[in-house]
Amino acid sequence: MIRTSIAGLLALTLAACAMVPLTSAHPEARLYAPEANAMADVDAAFARAAASGKRVLLVMGGNWCHDSRALAGWLETPRFAALTAQAYEVVYVDVGVPQTGKGRNLDIARRFGLDDMPGTPALLVLTAEGTLLNRDTATSWRNAASRSEDAIYADLAALAETPVP
Known part of the structure; x- marks a missing residue:
């Protein structure tokens, strides 16, 4: 009797979970390429920014990180794409998992004065x-x-309008 009641309760619980949509409140994109030559990508973004008069939006994260995927997802939407096309040269840099000591491309963050990356993503406007x-x-x-x-x-x-110190 108890087992039957527990089984029935479990079935109802699972059925209720199945009815809940599993969509997130934000878009997601996986734009962080571990195999990329990140320093060359950053240098290319600076060359484009110098030619276009824009700023560089350096997005440092990882595809394993839901916050990194969310930020990349927002940047891919038409609303954000219009803003970035007008104001920024965007470059994504995969940083691995710096919180656990398994980071990569952290020399890029240090290049711009960030000695510590406590989590992902980091967003640098340059x-x-x-x-x-x-x-x-x-x-x-x-x-x-x-x-x-x-x-x-x-x-x-x-940040696109922030005065240069």
Whole structure:
């Protein structure tokens, strides 16, 4: 009797779970390429930025990280693509899992004055000359999946207009 009741309760629980949609509140993209020559990609973004008068948006993350995938997903939407096409040269850099000591391409972060990457993703906004404009917020994007579309957009739009020190 008890086993039958438990089995029935379990069946109801599983049925209820099956009815809950498994969609996330944000788009996701897997744009971090571990096999890429990240330093060459970054240098190419700076060359494009110098020629176009834009800033470099350096997105450092990993495909294993839901926050990194969420940020990359937002950047791929038409709304964000319009903003980045106007203001930024975007480059994605796979950084492995720096929180566990298994990071890669961390020399790129150090190149721009970030000695520590406590989590992923990190988002660096740089001038075409390599000046980091958001040192205070570059590593604060570890919660990108829980940020709203409008909040992320507002931050990127403001960073596009940040005066050069």
